[in-house]
Amino acid sequence: MNASSNPILRxxxxxxxxGPVTAVDDVTLDIRENEFFAxxxxxxCGKTTLLRMLAGFESxxxxxxxxxxxxxxxxxxEKRPLNLMFQSYALFPHMTVRQNLSYGLEMERLARTEIHRxxxxxxxxxxxxxxxxxxxxxxxxxxxxxxxLARALVKRPKVLLLDEPLGALDKxxxxxxxxxxxxxxxxxxxxFIIVTHDQEEALVMADRMAILKDGRLxxxxxxxxxxxxxxxxxxxxxxxxxxxxxxxxxxxxxxxxEGLQVKxxxxxxxxxxxxxxxxxxxxxxxxxxxxGAIVDIAYHGLDRVLHVxxxxxxxxLQVRIPASGAGNWKIGDALSLKIDPARCRLFx
Amino acid sequence: MSFNxxxxxxxxxxxxxxxxxLMVVPCLLVLSYAFFERGVWGGVEYTFTLExxxxxxxxxxxxxxxxxxxxxxxxxxxxxxxxYPAAYAISRAPRMSQPILLxxxxxxxxxxxxxxxxxxxxxxxxxxxxxxLLRSLGYTxxxxxxxxxESAVITGLVYNYLPFVILAIYSTLSRLNxxxxxxxxxxxxxxxxxxxxxxxxxxxxxVAAGGxxxxxxxxxxxxxxxxxxxxxxxMVGNLVYDQFLTANDWPFxxxxxxxxxxTMIVLLLLQARATAHASGERKGEAAQ
Numbered sequence: 001m002n003a004s005s006n007p008i009l010r011x012x013x014x015x016x017x018x019g020p021v022t023a024v025d026d027v028t029l030d031i032r033e034n035e036f037f038a039x040x041x042x043x044x045c046g047k048t049t050l051l052r053m054l055a056g057f058e059s060x061x062x063x064x065x066x067x068x069x070x071x072x073x074x075x076x077x078e079k080r081p082l083n084l085m086f087q088s089y090a091l092f093p094h095m096t097v098r099q100n101l102s103y104g105l106e107m108e109r110l111a112r113t114e115i116h117r118x119x120x121x122x123x124x125x126x127x128x129x130x131x132x133x134x135x136x137x138x139x140x141x142x143x144x145x146x147x148x149l150a151r152a153l154v155k156r157p158k159v160l161l162l163d164e165p166l167g168a169l170d171k172x173x174x175x176x177x178x179x180x181x182x183x184x185x186x187x188x189x190x191x192f193i194i195v196t197h198d199q200e201e202a203l204v205m206a207d208r209m210a211i212l213k214d215g216r217l218x219x220x221x222x223x224x225x226x227x228x229x230x231x232x233x234x235x236x237x238x239x240x241x242x243x244x245x246x247x248x249x250x251x252x253x254x255x256x257x258e259g260l261q262v263k264x265x266x267x268x269x270x271x272x273x274x275x276x277x278x279x280x281x282x283x284x285x286x287x288x289x290x291x292g293a294i295v296d297i298a299y300h301g302l303d304r305v306l307h308v309x310x311x312x313x314x315x316x317l318q319v320r321i322p323a324s325g326a327g328n329w330k331i332g333d334a335l336s337l338k339i340d341p342a343r344c345r346l347f348x
Numbered sequence: 349m350s351f352n353x354x355x356x357x358x359x360x361x362x363x364x365x366x367x368x369x370l371m372v373v374p375c376l377l378v379l380s381y382a383f384f385e386r387g388v389w390g391g392v393e394y395t396f397t398l399e400x401x402x403x404x405x406x407x408x409x410x411x412x413x414x415x416x417x418x419x420x421x422x423x424x425x426x427x428x429x430x431x432y433p434a435a436y437a438i439s440r441a442p443r444m445s446q447p448i449l450l451x452x453x454x455x456x457x458x459x460x461x462x463x464x465x466x467x468x469x470x471x472x473x474x475x476x477x478x479x480x481l482l483r484s485l486g487y488t489x490x491x492x493x494x495x496x497x498e499s500a501v502i503t504g505l506v507y508n509y510l511p512f513v514i515l516a517i518y519s520t521l522s523r524l525n526x527x528x529x530x531x532x533x534x535x536x537x538x539x540x541x542x543x544x545x546x547x548x549x550x551x552x553x554x555v556a557a558g559g560x561x562x563x564x565x566x567x568x569x570x571x572x573x574x575x576x577x578x579x580x581x582x583m584v585g586n587l588v589y590d591q592f593l594t595a596n597d598w599p600f601x602x603x604x605x606x607x608x609x610x611t612m613i614v615l616l617l618l619q620a621r622a623t624a625h626a627s628g629e630r631k632g633e634a635a636q
Contacts, residue, residue: 057530077533090531094549103545107536155535 008033008191009054009159014063015215016049023049025215026062031159031193036185038206039195042238046215047195051161054193055084067158078107083157087164089148091136097123097147098132104155122154125187142173149181153188160185162194166201178204199239203227211235233347236274241305243280245273245313255346259311260290263341266348275344277305277320280337288336292317294329308337375609382602390596400603409587413607416583419498419573420566423505427562428555430506431513435554438514439521450518454511461508465575468504469495472576496578504572509565513558520554521547553623560619564612584608 007030016024024046031037039047052058054065056077065073072080083104092100098119105115123129126146136144145165152160165181166174182205185192196202202209203223210220211231219231230236233244247257248270255264255273262273285291295316296307304323307316319337321329329335382400385393403409438449456464471477472494479491494500524547532542570585579586584604591601 055530055534057533076538077530078536078538084531084534086527086531088525088527090525090527092528092531092546103532103537104535107541151531151535 006033007031008068009193010064010066010069011050011054012064012066014050014053014060014065016046016053016058016060016062022215024053024060027212027215027217028063029210029217029220031191032208034189034191035207036182036192036205037194038202038209039193039212040199040202040209040238041197041212043197045212047197047212048163049215050212051084051163051193051195054159055082055161056080081157082159082161083152083155084161084163085148085152085165087167089136089144089168091144091147091151093136096133096135097128097139100136100147100151101154104151108155118154122150125184126150126153141169142177145169145177149184153184153190157190159191159193162192164196165194166196166198174201181205203239211238230274230345233272233274236345236347241277241318243275243277243313243317244315245275245317247271247273247312249346249348257312260339262339262344264344264346266346269348271346271348273339273344273346275317275339277318279340279343280317280319281340282306282308282319282321282335282337285334285336288338290338291334291336294331294333294335297329297331299323308335310337378602379606379609380602381599382606384599386597386599390598392598397599400599401606403600404603404607409604412582412587413584416567416585419501419583420505420563423502423509423566424559424562426502427506427510427513428517428559431510431558432517432555435514435517435521438518446522450515453514456507457511461571462575464508465504465572468500468507468576472500472503495576496580498577500576501573501583504576505562505566505569508572509562512561516558516561517551517554520551524550556619556622560615564615567611568608 009031011027011029011031014024014027015022027046027050039050041047049058053060053073056072056075056079060073063073064071067081072082092103095103101119101122102115105118110118120129123132126149128143128146128150131139131143131147136147139147145168149162149165162181166177169177178201181192181194194202194205206223208220208222209226211218211226213234219226219235221229226235227239230239230242236242237244245257245260247255247260249255249264249266249268251268253263253265255262255266255271257273264271264273281288290310290312292308292310294306295309298305298307300323302323303320306319306321306329308319309316317337381392383396383398385395385397385399387393404413434453438446438453441449469476473479474491474493474495476495478494482492528546528550529542532546533539537545567583568585570583570589573579573583573586574589577583585608588601588604588608591597591604595601
């Protein structure tokens with residue numbers, strides 16, 4: 001929310017190949033000052049390689065990386081004003097929490113008192129003061145994660161890079177830490193770039209996100225943009241749950257599949273209609289244009305998802321309805337449904 | 349339940365029996381000689397005495413002891429200085445080629461210790477390969493006397509025990525999470541400071557294991573000083589050998605041996621404690 005529109009980091013036509021394998025392919029991307037940016041994609045999409053190029057552990061075969069307008073790609077990692085929080089945390093096992101935090105400041109050759117003051121300050125904001133004299137082996141997973149974050153933050157980097165920072169935590173702790181990280185980012189006012197394969201994590205935390213696949217950038221935008229207006233079928237499928245209906249657009253400008261018609265703007269020809277489970281309206285049989293039958297019901301607490309078999313698609317359509325909502329649907333019930341033309345996407 | 353509890357004991361039994369029967373018992377027998385008087389033609393006279401231990405502390409023998417320790421220590425330091433870079437290079441090589449490189453590092457082990465030591469005589473001799481090479485390169489001075497020097501003894505010791513040290517250091521280096529070194533670079537340390545403050549401290553257990561190994565084997569060694577030192581550089585091992593086979597003073601030889609074994613045991617225990625401590629730290633790291 002506090003992101004300004006100045007790009008602090010510009011990735012310009014960056015590419016990287018390992019032998020015959022292209023890991024990152026001509027990626028151009030602007031990261032704005034103070035934003036929480038997520039690099040999202042399935043494993044092997046090149047997001048970690050891209051992050052490692054920003055940190056300086058891999059050098060790009062093509063392109064430039066500009067930090068505040070200066071090309072940093074020739075600099076070794078120790079000369080870059082960026083810090084990386086490692087997926088394994090990489091805490092120094094032979095040092096206490098305080099020594100782990102002091103390490104980076106000692107490398108800057110700061111005065112002892114200054115180091116002490118800044119380490120104390122950072123331990124206070126990350127709730128680590130009571131663990132100052134513990135070794136990493138004496139900490140829980142969540143505590144280690146905070147030490148790794150603190151060790152990077154104490155350096156006051158221009159950009160903080162986070163490689164799957166929550167991957168090693170269990171679900172409950174992960175959800176808590178997602179909000180914690182976001183709060184922390186707001187507080188310190190540092191640009192965060194996080195790499196994750198978890199689309200939910202990216203949606204919750206990021207101001208903006210980039211979706212990568214096979215080393216190429218598919219879409220960049222705010223979570224709402226990407227969720228509501230996915231650029232292609234891959235993104236639509238990767239972010240959230242999406243129903244796909246194969247059919248074609250006729251000369252009349254209507255998308256048609258077996259037993260279903262939706263007003264959609266597109267060129268005549270074969271096309272795929274994509275619609276979110278929450279954008280399908282259901283009613284008693286015969287009330288709405290498309291008829292179907294319930295083959296499965298999944299209860300999720302707040303809502304339930306009906307799997308509805310229709311003639312329009314081979315896989316049953318998923319329809320999300322509030323759990324408290326009207327209707328006492330059972331498996332095998334017949335019903336009718338409608339797709340809101342304003343809330344679906346057409347891929348051709 | 350009881351089957352599971354007894355099984356580890358059963359599995360260890362043959363090894364333990366072997367060690368006790370052929371190592372512990374003979375050693376204790378020989379060491380027990382140290383408490384008796386010498387027989388006239390070798391062997392022992394079963395009269396209790398502590399005289400032999402008093403003689404071990406005699407300045408003449410204490411000096412040989414210290415000299416052996418100094419030579420062993422020098423060999424240890426040189427071996428570590430050569431082995432560490434080699435082990436480091438192997439651990440950084442592509443995963444596929446590491447076993448092959450290790451194989452070459454250990455290869456000399458598979459030839460006979462005596463033959464390997466004699467090979468050094470051929471190399472270091474006044475008429476040996478190195479002097480011949482120097483002469484063919486145009487060196488006209490006196491041939492260098494390299495054989496039968498302390499350096500020759502140290503060279504032989506280092507050469508023979510180097511593979512152990514490489515293996516010991518390699519095993520700690522290869523288990524080190526490479527992200528630790530990257531984290532150090534990321535936090536602003538150059539390659540040298542990263543090595544001194546992260547890599548080296550975390551691989552010290554391997555250095556200690558390899559180092560103690562070389563030291564223990566070197567201080568008790570008698571073949572290398574006899575062959576490459578030409579008998580001019582007596583070490584404790586030679587002294588023990590002489591007492592048993594030349595001087596026919598078995599009890600004194602046993603007392604010297606006891607002192608030697610005690611030194612080794614103390615060093616090995618210290619090293620085992622250091623390793624146990626360090627592996628505890630690594631376990632904590634792996635549990636993340």
